[in-house]
Amino acid sequence: AQTVTQSQPEMSVQEAETVTLSCTYDTSESNYYLFWYKQPPSRQMILVIRQEAYKQQNATENRFSVNFQKAAKSFSLKISDSQLGDTAMYFCAFMVGTYKYIFGTGTRLKVLA
Amino acid sequence: GAVVSQHPSWVICKSGTSVKIECRSLDFQATTMFWYRQFPKQSLMLMATSNEGSKATYEQGVEKDKFLINHASLTLSTLTVTSAHPEDSSFYICSDGRDLYNEQFFGPGTRLTVL
DSSP states (O other), rough: OOOEOOOOOOOEEETOOEEEEEEEESSSSOOOEEEEEOOOOOOOEEEEEETTTOOOOOEEETTTTEHHHTTTTEEEEOSSSSSSGOOOOEEEEEETTTTTTOOOOOOOEEEEE | OSEEEEEEEEEEEEEOEEEEEEESSSOOOOOOOEEEEETTTSOOEEEEEEETTSSEEEEETOTTTTHHHHHHHHTEEEEEEOOOGGGGEEEEEEOOOSSSSTEEEOOOEEEEOOO
16 A cells, blocks of 8 residues: 655744654655645645655755655655744645555644744 | 635535535646545545546545536536535545646635534
């Protein structure tokens, strides 16, 4: 079965600090796509960053970067210079073959002023 | 701006009634759309894949007779919760399948409360 695990239900970080959210997944496929989505209190899902499994280089998007370890099936998200607007639920997800997205259980991040 | 809309944003209904939720792709002709369900403080679970002009594909454990999906046009998919019960109360989110390898565009969601 293909699964996504986020082991940190809740995290907090001081404004301007750095925080890392963990995600592990399980699949037997060799090619797939990984994503981090953000769900703020408005509940609107927003893409944060994506990574293609065949690319070794870690994706970065402004203050957001990932540490993709394919062998370990790990895909963590690092948020640098945390801002109050980063407060949200963060979901790790991957997509393989059949266009089905599988989401993790989410990590609730709170940025403290 | 938003590229996928949902209506209504919230609805309260009595047990036993049916509720229809609309999902519109505002700037894309979507042959495929997706319906998710999200319980409080839980993840998104794919319920079904809506296919324009053909039957929807339901995920295992999702009752197709209870959650009726119609994708009659390239911009509109509807989810009808039939004979709703309190346990159907949830947050329902749709998305369109325009660019799944790069991003999935989600609607803002519909909160259903069944009394």
